Amino acid sequence: MLLRRQSGGLPVWYESPLLAAVEIPHAFTTRIGGVSPPPFDTLNFGNPAGTPQDPPENLGENYRRIQSALQVADRTVLRVHQMHGCTIAVAAPNEPFNIHAHADAVIVTQPDQLASVRIADCAPVLLAAENGTAVAAVHAGWRGVVAGIVPRAVEQLRAISPNVNLIAAIGPCIGPAAFEVGREVLEVFDSLFGDRAPIARDPNGKGRVDLRAAIQLQLQKIGFPADKIDSTDRCTFTHSEEFFSHRRDHGITGRMVALIGTVN
Numbered sequence: 001m002l003l004r005r006q007s008g009g010l011p012v013w014y015e016s017p018l019l020a021a022v023e024i025p026h027a028f029t030t031r032i033g034g035v036s037p038p039p040f041d042t043l044n045f046g047n048p049a050g051t052p053q054d055p056p057e058n059l060g061e062n063y064r065r066i067q068s069a070l071q072v073a074d075r076t077v078l079r080v081h082q083m084h085g086c087t088i089a090v091a092a093p094n095e096p097f098n099i100h101a102h103a104d105a106v107i108v109t110q111p112d113q114l115a116s117v118r119i120a121d122c123a124p125v126l127l128a129a130e131n132g133t134a135v136a137a138v139h140a141g142w143r144g145v146v147a148g149i150v151p152r153a154v155e156q157l158r159a160i161s162p163n164v165n166l167i168a169a170i171g172p173c174i175g176p177a178a179f180e181v182g183r184e185v186l187e188v189f190d191s192l193f194g195d196r197a198p199i200a201r202d203p204n205g206k207g208r209v210d211l212r213a214a215i216q217l218q219l220q221k222i223g224f225p226a227d228k229i230d231s232t233d234r235c236t237f238t239h240s241e242e243f244f245s246h247r248r249d250h251g252i253t254g255r256m257v258a259l260i261g262t263v264n
Contacts, residue, residue, distance in 0.1 A: 046255030132263025175235030
């Protein structure tokens with residue numbers, strides 16, 4: 001299970017014991033310990049479409065705080081324009097990174113960079129070669145799960161770091177009790193996972209999806225042993241004191257961030 005961490009009364013984040021054991025800097029942030037005002041209170045890393053908006057200087061200070069807590073203040077955070085798809089942005093050595101790229105995962109191999117994704121209900125997944133030379137941050141909502149964004153990121157990491165074991169950590173996201181979906185989504189998960197589909201059907205024809213369980217099934221299918229996967233039971237929708245939730249707050253809310261970097 002992920003462990004809750006806090007630095008000097010400022011940011012609160014969750015840590016993967018597996019990643020921490022091999023000294024890979026990383027965090028799944030909460031909403032606690034930043035400078036942003038309501039409805040973005042307080043550790044916010046992104047804005048919804050439209051208004052209201054959290055000023056850029058607040059976002060910058062929040063990044064400064066979490067990076068300082070992780071002791072990676074000198075690294076550049078790489079971000080992408082997330083699309084709920086299956087595209088991966090790979091940061092090439094000695095080349096500018098396109099922060100306007102449409103993607104849902106970022107892979108980093110350079111020690112002066114951090115891969116990041118923003119979340120407010122979707123599942124964040126952090127992946128790393130066990131020797132710390134290549135890492136990825138993945139944004140996986142139900143569409144990303146169906147598209148195979150996590151297995152594809154694993155495939156690319158394995159190509160970059162062949163013959164090295166990988167570690168996966170699945171962060172806080174909307175839990176199955178709160179994640180109601182329509183019949184069409186249930187049918188897609190049935191088709192993808194068969195009798196192991198992590199869904200529960202309700203009498204009204206709708207049902208609920210367990211994103212974390214779906215991602216664990218995908219990882220296990222491509223050869224991840226269970227002892228190389230960290231996860232959590234924290235729900236972004238239910239635990240409102242800790243997390244932003246797009247669904248709970250009807251879109252007017254902040255964003256958490258999942259960050260990961262290589263070992264120096």
